[in-house]
Amino acid sequence: xxxxxxxxxxxxxxxxxxxxxxxxxxxxxxxxxxxxxxxxxxxxxxxxxxxxxxxxxxxxxxxxxxxxxxxxxxxxxxxxxxxxxxxxxxxxxxxxxxxxxxxxxxxxxxxxxxxxxxxxxxxxxxxxxxxxxxxxxxxxxxxxxxxxxxxxxxxxxxxxxxxxxxxxxxxxxxxxxxxxxxxxxxxxxxxxxxxxxxxxxxxxxxxxxxxxxxxxxxxxxxxxxxxxxxxxxxxxxxxxxxxxxxxxxxxxxxxxxxxxxxxxxxxxxxxxxxxxxxxxxxxxxxxxxxxxxxxxxxxxxxxxxxxxxxxxxxxxxxxxxxxxxxxxxxxxxxxxxxxxxxxxxxxxxxxxxxxxxxxxxxxxxxxxxxxxxxxxxxxxxxxxxxxxxxxxxxxxxxxxxxxxxxxxxxxxxxxxxxxxxxxxxxxxxxxxxxxxxxxxxxxxxxxxxxxxxxxxxxx
Numbered sequence: 001x002x003x004x005x006x007x008x009x010x011x012x013x014x015x016x017x018x019x020x021x022x023x024x025x026x027x028x029x030x031x032x033x034x035x036x037x038x039x040x041x042x043x044x045x046x047x048x049x050x051x052x053x054x055x056x057x058x059x060x061x062x063x064x065x066x067x068x069x070x071x072x073x074x075x076x077x078x079x080x081x082x083x084x085x086x087x088x089x090x091x092x093x094x095x096x097x098x099x100x101x102x103x104x105x106x107x108x109x110x111x112x113x114x115x116x117x118x119x120x121x122x123x124x125x126x127x128x129x130x131x132x133x134x135x136x137x138x139x140x141x142x143x144x145x146x147x148x149x150x151x152x153x154x155x156x157x158x159x160x161x162x163x164x165x166x167x168x169x170x171x172x173x174x175x176x177x178x179x180x181x182x183x184x185x186x187x188x189x190x191x192x193x194x195x196x197x198x199x200x201x202x203x204x205x206x207x208x209x210x211x212x213x214x215x216x217x218x219x220x221x222x223x224x225x226x227x228x229x230x231x232x233x234x235x236x237x238x239x240x241x242x243x244x245x246x247x248x249x250x251x252x253x254x255x256x257x258x259x260x261x262x263x264x265x266x267x268x269x270x271x272x273x274x275x276x277x278x279x280x281x282x283x284x285x286x287x288x289x290x291x292x293x294x295x296x297x298x299x300x301x302x303x304x305x306x307x308x309x310x311x312x313x314x315x316x317x318x319x320x321x322x323x324x325x326x327x328x329x330x331x332x333x334x335x336x337x338x339x340x341x342x343x344x345x346x347x348x349x350x351x352x353x354x355x356x357x358x359x360x361x362x363x364x365x366x367x368x369x370x371x372x373x374x375x376x377x378x379x380x381x382x383x384x385x386x387x388x389x390x391x392x393x394x395x396x397x398x399x400x401x402x403x404x405x406x407x408x409x410x411x412x413x414x415x416x417x418x419x420x421x422x423x424x425x426x427x428x429x430x431x432x433x434x435x436x437x438x439x440x441x442x443x444x445x446x447x448x449x450x451x452x453x454x455x456x457x458x459x
Contacts, residue, residue: 001060005067005074006041015179015228016040016172019095019117020066021162022181026118027125029160034125036166041074043171051078055085064113064121067095067105069363072384079108092124096198097384100365102137103144104384112137115198116184118159120150152200156184157210161217169222177226178218182211182244186232189302190291191334191367192360195232203236208243212251219257229261232289235269242274245281254282262287265305265313275320285324286317291360292333292340293347300335301360301368307347314351327353330360331411332404334368334396341407348415355415359408360396372396 002020017040024036037058044050063082067075079091094113098105102112113120113136120135130138135150153159169175183206184199218224235241241263248254259281263269265288278286290310292298298305310327317325329344348355362369362378372378377395395401 001037001039001054001058001062002064003066003078004038004040004042005065005071005078006046007068007071008073014173015230016164016167016169017042017066018162018179018181018230020064021164021167022159023064023094023117023121024163024166025160027122028163030122031125036163038163038166040167043168043173046074048077048081051081052085055082059086060089062090062092062125064092064094064117065109067093067097069097069384072097075105076108090124092121094121096194097364099198100194100363101384102146106137106139106144110138114146115150116153118153152185152202152204154204156204156206161214164218164222174226174228176223177228178222178224179228179230180211180214180218181230182206182234183231187236188304189367190304191301191371192330192362194363194365197365203233205240208240208247211244212247212253215248215253215257216251219253225256226258226260229259232262233264234261235263235274238269238271238274242277245277245283248281254280258282258284260285260287262289263313264288265290265310267306267309267312270313270316272316272320275317275322279321283322285326286322287326287328288313288353290327290347290353291330292336293329293344294336294340297333297336297340301333311347311351314353318352325353326356327351328356328358329411330358331408332360332396332399334360334371335398336360336396337398338403338407340398341411345411345415348419355411355419357408357411357416359404 002024004017004020020038020040024038027034027036037054037060039051039054063079065075065078075093075097079093082089082091090111091109092111092113093105093109094117098112099114102114105112111124111130113124115135117135120133123133124136130136130140131145131147134148137144137146139145164178169178172178183203185201185203186193186195186199187201187203189196189201215224215227218227234244241261248257248259259278261283263286275286288310290305291301291303293307295307298307314325314327327348329348331341333340360368362372364384369378375397377397396404399407
């Protein structure tokens with residue numbers, strides 16, 4: 001049984017957790033007779049009784065739990081409930097949070113999988129001696145053993161496609177859209193990002209053929225008509241993005257499907273030719289991680305981006321006719337003062353970008369997290385059981401928490417809603433978005449009560 005726990009606070013689920021989809025398909029490729037069940041509690045109603053019912057009905061021998069920082073509290077609750085159901089069940093925790101804090105996760109499970117999990121989890125399923133499995137942490141003789149890091153999978157084309165059929169596809173808000181992963185790794189070193197630690201700094205790419213094979217399979221098998229690329233770097237190198245577009249057009253999928261992707265805005269990775277090809281392939285939305293309109297802040301967070309490059313990328317995409325050009329911005333960056341936030345607002349007002357704001361959050365294992373601890377802005381030992389993005393940060397070196405929250409609220413209200421509406425967001429989209437957020441907040445309140453009632457609210 002592979003479980004993705006519900007988020008505690010601060011996030012909505014739109015797409016499936018493909019990580020456990022890859023784990024499932026890899027095990028099935030090695031042993032087609034294996035019985036695997038996926039439970040994604042971001043789209044499935046979570047309750048203690050529901051989980052107990054599923055455990056009793058399915059009787060798993062191994063339970064794998066995928067852990068992000070923002071679902072860690074429910075991960076620990078689920079692990080405890082599994083052990084209460086049957087102490088002999090092997091509980092394995094993996095994912096980004098587990099990779100960053102394996103010792104803490106071992107307080108709740110038998111084995112922690114660090115980094116990429118396909119080969120590692122399969123070896124656990126095979127019941128190999130734990131001392132022979134790279135990429136895991138486990139308890140032994142009263143201590144903790146951290147085995148050597150596992151080498152990254154070089155040939156991503158050799159991996160089977162995620163086990164899409166094991167997800168309850170029509171429950172996802174994105175359906176009949178879906179997501180795919182076309183690469184792993186990131187060569188950049190942004191101080192707020194844990195991706196290079198989880199996936200490595202060397203970019204590993206799937207071939208255009210492999211990517212479009214998956215797109216075609218999703219379209220013909222499940223009726224998917226919209227694909228979102230999860231990669232941060234679809235256009236590194238630029239020719240790769242063009243190859244993907246060419247393959248989509250060659251198979252005439254652009255006539256029946258639309259596409260969304262995130263991109264780097266650096267000048268060497270963009271061109272009018274690229275955006276025109278993307279327009280022809282029916283990319284209806286491109287997204288840039290810009291983070292700030294202040295060059296000082298971009299330098300401080302090691303974004304490796306020049307403000308003018310971001311402006312140029314946005315304008316080129318609009319000239320080519322891409323309908324929606326989104327920019328992701330953060331409030332509360334390191335070294336960001338109120339004047340820098342105003343520079344971000346000025347940037348948005350002077351470019352045809354659809355802005356989306358978030359609070360810069362210090363996730364464990366990141367350089368930002370270390371910097372805030374060194375400066376005394378965060379406790380040296382965080383209680384991840386009560387973690388949420390709005391309260392994770394007390395202040396930065398330039399702004400107190402109250403300023404960060406105020407600027408975030410103001411930015412979201414004016415730029416995300418009013419300005420985005422003025423730039424083409426329909427009234428229906430606005431209302432649906434507001435209703436979705438209200439429902440999400442109500443559900444998060446219910447989940448928090450469920451969590452506290454279970455008696456696990458404290459570490």
